[in-house]
Amino acid sequence: MSDTVKPRIFKGLQDLMPQQVLARQWMIDRVRAVYERYGFVPLETPAIEYLEVLTGSAAGEEAARSLFTVRNPDRIHSPGRDALGLRFDLTVPLARVVAQYRDLPRPFRRYQVATVWRADKPDPGRFREFTQFDLDSVGVASEVADAEIIAGMCDALAALGVDYRVRFSSRALLNLLLDYAEIPRRQGSDVFRVLDKLDKKGIDKVRLELQGGYRDESGDEVAGLGLAAAQVELIERFLAIRAPQREEVIGQLRELFSGLEHAAAEIDVVARIAGHLSALGYDDRQAALDLSIARGLAYYTGPVFEAVLADAPQFGSVFGGGRYDFLVERFSGQKVPATGASMGVDRLLAALEHLGRLPAKKATAAVLVTVFDRALESEYLAMTYELRRAGIPAELYLGSAGRVGKQLKYADACGIPLCVIVGPDEHQRQEVQIKDMGVGKRRSEQVQEREAWLEERPGQRRVPRSELVATVRRMLAVIAGEER
């Protein structure tokens, strides 16, 4: 056919194969269980939103650059205020929902797991379509809500079996730092954006960028913010506050900012969060007060949080958030306090895969019923449904029949652990053969024990037809025990 279409996907997008989807589903189910144990409720919003909802009335330029725009089918020419785009996060749609439905219970504590889109140039590991898993409390000013978000981050990561470090700080502390270093508040977001690079670029480059700028490895000019050396020195004094204990950090902070008005009240905020975390049993390794974190997003107004994996810090922040008390105001004109965090599902999955912490499951079927003889098709079908109805995930081989060897290879490629084989002989004797696909591949001590238990040809077992379900169940239990 000459007019075939080339099968391809757009740069920065990805197809997820069964093993990846099963791992992702495992992850989402575990995290969802934690969020639901916290009593957060799920929300779903459309992927398509009005562009002005996504970018806001002002300050939306940055967001607009990384937006995928969608043609409005009702206003194809000059859509104006009715222009559409794909959401780039789940926080802005949440703010829109809170402003739109005035009868929502307050506090509104919701979780949402969904796809978001960003049109920026893709990098390896940085996709244009990816999944976020957010939890937020809207309508709550109390620091208990912030502490709960941090605890939720800890518990979600613990549920995935990884060693994590949640770090928190506060935009308000950074604002105090501006006052302390005599930097005008309006320069704040520029300064914070530079400080946010501390982990990635190191203190030397950050220092240069805060002052006169520098030329990077590839020869590009990195513009400086033009701060004075004395100002940067004060910033570094702040960043030097590092201590293993949250309480110690707070003590040093109080000392550093002792001359500043309002400082005590802002330090009390993080002190209360630290106190709640201690009361709940989250230690300083699990949730550290770390003044070096800033979080890039402009809408944060108070506490900010982020998490890295202790064994895979190179993946950066896999889970981050903060308090954003003015986002709803953009829509409603009323200030509504809000705090939350967003898990980067794809990045975290990549990190877990790197750490070998993902379940290796490729198949959903536990048994493949092979087709030895077309004439016995109805018997194969019957066995398949007998297994399924007993709750055992079973697949009937649907390819062209005949060579059982090819079918066993298929089971192997799919990762299906057991195969059922019935030829005319077995059928006549009312027997079935069940083959354990794992045996012969690994000949560990456990496998040898299993062989002894099977009392037959390694990995192959012949039983009466009537014992099919019971035997499969027992063999699967043995395999599950081995894998544990």
Add this chain to the structure above:
Amino acid sequence: MSDTVKPRIFKGLQDLMPQQVLARQWMIDRVRAVYERYGFVPLETPAIEYLEVLTGSAAGEEAARSLFTVRNPDRIHSPGRDALGLRFDLTVPLARVVAQYRDLPRPFRRYQVATVWRADKPDPGRFREFTQFDLDSVGVASEVADAEIIAGMCDALAALGVDYRVRFSSRALLNLLLDYAEIPRRQGSDVFRVLDKLDKKGIDKVRLELQGGYRDESGDEVAGLGLAAAQVELIERFLAIRAPQREEVIGQLRELFSGLEHAAAEIDVVARIAGHLSALGYDDRQAALDLSIARGLAYYTGPVFEAVLADAPQFGSVFGGGRYDFLVERFSGQKVPATGASMGVDRLLAALEHLGRLPAKKATAAVLVTVFDRALESEYLAMTYELRRAGIPAELYLGSAGRVGKQLKYADACGIPLCVIVGPDEHQRQEVQIKDMGVGKRRSEQVQEREAWLEERPGQRRVPRSELVATVRRMLAVIAGEER
């Protein structure tokens, strides 16, 4: 603030509130369990695809009209072959994946649950963004695969607790009908599109549309296909074949088409599907051979299936599909047999809601820990985490504290069944009060029994602090028993 943005969503899109998402999640989990029991594996593909992938090299006009197009950020002006759009179904992306990844196991039996978009004018209950839940077998020519898809439709609907009717037929039978009525094959898709309206419009209007056309209620001209009365009469003879038994339908078909070459082979196909279904125990009520179904989509080549709810037929087809042996060829140039079905999650949810079959759960929390006295905040936090760590979903009231009445109202609005109340008195005596929010609302016999069990003020129970978790667990068990 003068420059607030109006919070609104685009026409045809919807926000799903917690109760709706919980119901949808329940549905998806149940259906997924069935598909996995069948050994289908999950796949995920991007929402954004190249337009040419979605519409194909030819015949894509109809699809193109209902596509949302997305601006390609890498080719903003004249994207040409790199134009992008949002997927309108999950079948085309599956065909693309099968053609693109040659090393996928064959047969490839996959399920996918995902959002799709159609730009057509929305109606009540017809959205522009909705969820499909598909299962497909690719690379399988055998009718066992078709029978398995039909069985999967039956089992998925049964798992949702509804009475369903799956109906199946075959495009090949309709092609035989064309020959029988001496209608050229190239007119087939037009004829089938008209026949597909049989359920909705009735035989009289279909008859007129097959011949000279008619003017509908609103005065619009409905063009006719120009068939002769004698041809329509033959079509009606075919449609008149209705019988409660699949075998009987097949017998009448053989009789009607006895003069046609190739008829026997095509009738054998549906006869084999019917035979497999009988062998698996699906009766004629569950899966009927119904010659009146045609399915609109042009890409079907063989058996077609659809399901309606017996108690809510007005919702139409909630689950439909068929065999499409040429879809992969569009990409690979090679014929790859394929068959599958797609569940319309939103329409089915609407139908289940109409039937009162959805779980009424609004909250994920089973307990609200109220805040009677700010001074006891750390005690409330501790109780909340004690419950959570015991696996009981618990929420700490995070709104402004003080009036417990307001907090009880909040629990009620959220659908949280139990509230924990601890004031200074209880705290001093190391006691907790637990309030059952359901009591007092319904005073059924069961509720009165529960009150007797509680041995106290209806719905209120005071126990030692140390018995909090155990008592909550017992009260929840009683409530669950009542609701069953």
